[in-house]
Amino acid sequence: MVERDPIALLEKSNEGRLPNLIPIRYGRMLASPFAFYRGAASLMAFDLAKLPRTEITVQLSGDAHLANFGLFASPERHVLFGPNDFDETLPGPFDWDVRRLATSFVISARERGFxxxxxxxxxxxxxxxxxxxxxxxxxxxxxxxxxxxxxxANMLAIADTALERKKEKAVISKARTQSSRRCWQTHGEPVS
Known part of the structure; x- marks a missing residue:
């Protein structure tokens, strides 16, 4: 049985990353439990590998957490909601993404005092x-x-209150004004 060494697992997950960005990554992970969770997909994968799982292998997002979902424009210029970050994708049991996503909701709710x-x-x-x-x-x-x-529009349809619909309309309106080219020019780097 392999010993769980979080530092070694995090170091291994740095392979292929730009060395000058690794300290920035670690600094961001220190900000909160959720920020740490976002940056530690390899730790959760190690833990999940020891649990019972389905034998149905799919191409996972690999980092399914609530901050990796949002609004984006389709090539047809429709504003859609869904996963929008695939830099950790890998083959694995489909339930790993579901478990990681559910865990992210719990951590976020805990941080917010629920x-x-x-x-x-x-x-x-x-x-x-x-x-x-x-x-x-x-x-x-x-x-x-x-x-x-x-x-x-599906998001608006499931909003419970007029206030929620108003907030969602504002977010959708803002998403319509964003383009990858504008984000690149504004921030000097692609949005992930």
């Missing part, structure tokens, strides 16, 4: 929604699944 029962409810709701969506996809034609998109 009660433990609310943290559990958030994770259960996320997993139930995932399960229900997979069940729906299982009844659909392969091509319909391929073209399935969660548009910004």
């Amino acid at each position: 009660k433990q029962s609310d943290q559990r409810d958030i994770a259960r709701t996320l997993c139930a929604t995932f399960r229900e969506q997979i069940a729906e996809f299982s009844t659909m034609d392969t091509l319909d699944i391929w073209y399935y998109q969660f548009a910004a």
Whole structure:
């Protein structure tokens, strides 16, 4: 049995990274438990490898956490919601992404002072929604699944209150004004 050495695992995850950016990475990870979690996908993968898992291997996002989901423009200029960061992608059991995503919600809720029962409810709701969506996809034609998109309008439709709809409209409006070219010119680096 291999001993879990977090420092060695983090160092190994630096392979292929620009050496001058590694201290910046570590500095960002120190900011909060969630920031550490974001930067420590390899630690969670090590832990998940020891747990029971499905034998269904897919191409994972590899770093499925709530901060890697957001609005983006499709090539057709539709504003969509979904995963938007794939720099840690790798083959693995599909449940690893689900577990990592659920854990990110719990850590974020904990940081924001949510009660433990609310943290559990958030994770259960996320997993139930995932399960229900997979069940729906299982009844659909392969091509319909391929073209399935969660548009910004879908977000507005599930908003519970007028205040939530107003906030979401503002975020969608801002997303429409952003382009990869503008982000590059503004920040001098691609957005990830």
